[in-house]
Amino acid sequence: xxxxxxxxxxxxxxxxxxxLGGMAYAMLSSxxxxxxxxxxxxLGTTETGITWLLTGYLLAASVGTSILxxxxxxxxxxxxxxxxxxILAAGTLxxxxxxxxxxxxxxxxxxxxxxxxxxxxxxxxxxxxxxAKVAGGIGLLSAILGxxxxxxxxxxxxxxxxxxxxxxxxxxxVAILFAALATWRFVPESPVRTPGRVNWLAAALMTIGLSTxxxxxxxxxxxxxxxxxxxxxxxxxxxxSLAWIRVEARSSEPxxxxxxxxxxxxxxxxxxxxxxxxxxxxxxxxxxxFAQLPKSTGFGFGASVVASGLYLLPATIGMTVLGLKAGxxxxxxxxxxxxxxxxLFAVASFTMLAVAHDHPYELLIAAALLGVxxxxxxxxxxxxIVQAVPAEQTGVASGMNTVMRTLGGALGGQxxxxxxxxxxxxxxxxxxxxxxxxxxxxxxxxxxFLAGLLVPKALGSAIPKGGRSEASAPAAxxxxx
Numbered sequence: 001x002x003x004x005x006x007x008x009x010x011x012x013x014x015x016x017x018x019x020l021g022g023m024a025y026a027m028l029s030s031x032x033x034x035x036x037x038x039x040x041x042x043l044g045t046t047e048t049g050i051t052w053l054l055t056g057y058l059l060a061a062s063v064g065t066s067i068l069x070x071x072x073x074x075x076x077x078x079x080x081x082x083x084x085x086x087i088l089a090a091g092t093l094x095x096x097x098x099x100x101x102x103x104x105x106x107x108x109x110x111x112x113x114x115x116x117x118x119x120x121x122x123x124x125x126x127x128x129x130x131x132a133k134v135a136g137g138i139g140l141l142s143a144i145l146g147x148x149x150x151x152x153x154x155x156x157x158x159x160x161x162x163x164x165x166x167x168x169x170x171x172x173x174v175a176i177l178f179a180a181l182a183t184w185r186f187v188p189e190s191p192v193r194t195p196g197r198v199n200w201l202a203a204a205l206m207t208i209g210l211s212t213x214x215x216x217x218x219x220x221x222x223x224x225x226x227x228x229x230x231x232x233x234x235x236x237x238x239x240x241s242l243a244w245i246r247v248e249a250r251s252s253e254p255x256x257x258x259x260x261x262x263x264x265x266x267x268x269x270x271x272x273x274x275x276x277x278x279x280x281x282x283x284x285x286x287x288x289x290f291a292q293l294p295k296s297t298g299f300g301f302g303a304s305v306v307a308s309g310l311y312l313l314p315a316t317i318g319m320t321v322l323g324l325k326a327g328x329x330x331x332x333x334x335x336x337x338x339x340x341x342x343x344l345f346a347v348a349s350f351t352m353l354a355v356a357h358d359h360p361y362e363l364l365i366a367a368a369l370l371g372v373x374x375x376x377x378x379x380x381x382x383x384x385i386v387q388a389v390p391a392e393q394t395g396v397a398s399g400m401n402t403v404m405r406t407l408g409g410a411l412g413g414q415x416x417x418x419x420x421x422x423x424x425x426x427x428x429x430x431x432x433x434x435x436x437x438x439x440x441x442x443x444x445x446x447x448x449f450l451a452g453l454l455v456p457k458a459l460g461s462a463i464p465k466g467g468r469s470e471a472s473a474p475a476a477x478x479x480x481x
Contacts, residue, residue, distance in 0.1 A: 011129045014187055015137050018121040021085055021179035022141055024172045025114045026148020027155070028092065029057060031168045032108075033285055034156040034305055039165050045101045052105045055218040058410055060112025062214055062403050063207045068116025069399025070255055071198070072123055073392055077190040078183065081120040085180035088114030092176055096169035107169075115406070118145065119399035126386055126394050127190040132327075135335070138386055139326020139379030143319050145405075146374040149284050150316040157288075157305035194392040202255040205244035212237030214407065220414050221421060256396055265388030265456050266397060270404045272339060272451040273381050277408025278415075279444035280346060280374060286416055286437055287311050287367060289429075290357070299431040301360055311363050318371020319378075326379035335383040336455045342376025343449045345369050347442055354438040357431075377448075381405070384455060408444075415440055 032039070032053050040050040072080040091110025098104045118141065125137040159167050216233035223230045248254040260266055288308035293300025303311070322329070322342075329338050349369035356362045381401060389397040419440065420433035 011133050011137065014124065014128060015140065017179060017182040017187055018081075018117075018124065018137075018141060019144055020175055021081070021088075021117050021183065022121060022144045023148045023151075024175040024179060025088060025111075025117050026145050027152035028088075028111055028114070028169075028172050029061075030149040030152035030284055031156040031159075031172070032165075034153060034288060034309065035160045035165050035168055038160050039104075042165060043099075043101045043104070049101055051218070051221075052101075053108050055215065056105050056108040057112040058218065058406060059211045059214055060109045061115035062210045062406050064113030065115035065119060065402045065406070066206070066256065066396060066399035067203055068113070069119030069123070069395035069397075071395075072116070072120045072190075073194040073395040074198075077120045077123045077127070077395060078187045079189065081117065081124065081187065082180060082183050084114055084116045084120065085176055085183060088117070089173060089176045089180060092169050092173045096166050096173060115402060116399065118142075118402050119395045119397075122382060122386055122398040123394040124187060124190055126391060128188060132331075134327075134386075135330035135383050136324075136327020138382040139330060140323045142378040142380075142382030143323025143326065143375050145402075146280075146371075146378050147316055147319045147323065149281075150312045150319065150371075153284050153288060153312055154309040154316065157307075157309040161304075161306055197253055199247070199251050199253060199255045202244055202247045202251060205240055205247060206255065209237050209239075209241030209244050210403070210407075212240060214410055217407075217410050217414050221417050225418065256400060257393065260389060260393055260397060261400070263388055264454070266385065268451055268454040268456070269381060269384045269388060270401055272343075272448050272455065273385075273401050273404040274408035275444050275448035275451055276343065276346075276377055276381070277405035277410075278412035279350070279408075279441040279448060280370070280377075281409030281412055283315075283350075283370060283441065284312065285413065286420075286434065287315075287363065289420075290434055291360075291363065293428060297428055297430070299357065299434075301363075311360075312367055314364050314368035315371035315374065318368055319375040322372055322375025323379055326375075326383070329376070330380070330383055335380040335387070336452065336457060338376045339380035339384065339452045339455065340449060342373045342378075342380060343445050343452060344373070345376065346373030347445045347449070349373060350438045350441040350445065354435055354442065357434070388456075412441065412444060 036050050036053070039053070040046070043050070068080055068084055088111055091107045091114070094110065095104055095107035098107055121141050122138050125141065126134055129137050156168060159171070212233055216230050216237060220230055245258060248256055249258045261270075288311060291301045291303040291308040291311045292305065293302070295302045326338075346369070349366045352362065352369070353366045382398065385398050385401040386394055416437040419436040420429045423430045423433035423436075
């Protein structure tokens, strides 16, 4: 299926359509988190069973994102985006009507594949937008990952308090259907293609490898970090991942070009994405949880589910504003500088929380700093990875960058869950687990700053339509590409 619009659509309209689809997906990734206890009760299942609503989503996203990005490079980004939205809508509809855990888990697996929206959208922006608008478009879409996640947490509390969990899916479904229709009608088909065929062996090995590693990480709360099952499953995943890399390196038509992954601008940005995800993603869960704990703990604020979500509002506002200003910031200072600055703002946020969390205003200030940090850093990552590769590799490169962020987020989230679970008193978490989580996030973010320093300075802010940026070309050539 292709767009019925014969002429190229105005970039602002295209960006609005892409943003709507991305926002719906990002909200779906986080909306179920505050609702898990309610859903566990309504479905009559165990804590282990209900966490599969998160695990299934992560597994599908880690695989689907990179594969759909590659298919978009091959067969057309608008076409694949439309089908991705249709798949996401199908999974969301199934979740909305499901009243059993098995069906909900299946629905979440289907929804997770919708992560392909982001690499496809980045590619469309690069192919269609004037050079001066590319950085701003990609920056806004990147920030939407964080904005949607925070907004999903805020809205989830309101929905669960006044409606059933089914509405966690009915409301995003409306946005997804509208985005699919607008994509078909208004988003032009990309003229940039990479002829080839799908290396299904590589796809299978990558699927098994990434999924197995993620599954091992996601089950650490139940199994323990050094249990036989965790270590064994992780090793199996690593072995399959090594086999995947070997197959890709020898393939004449690789699913993911390993030569591209060795480009300095690519591997450094992917390393930064992994560390950034590990440091930041847990915050969307930890902030509301901290605020909801009763005052009897000595540190909680006793907030309701709805009120606790509002503690993320400063972060959501910061991410939105910085996402809208991403183009101007990139043009003025460069995406590398924006990544470094955003990381330092996030470091300041978690460092503050580690030493000062006695009053609600301290949490609000930390959330505002975090919002600025995420807005700057997420937008920068999207631009850096796009600038580091040729136009025909935009989808697969940005897809892998999103996967690295997801893997890092899974690791950071599970580490924080472990820290909190290891420090309980009277059935409630103590402040020690939260302090350790804040320190862990600070450590990951400091490592992210170091990774950002390794990103080539030559990666600039301007991305000429349909090709590499002038700034990225020297860096790529120096890396032997």
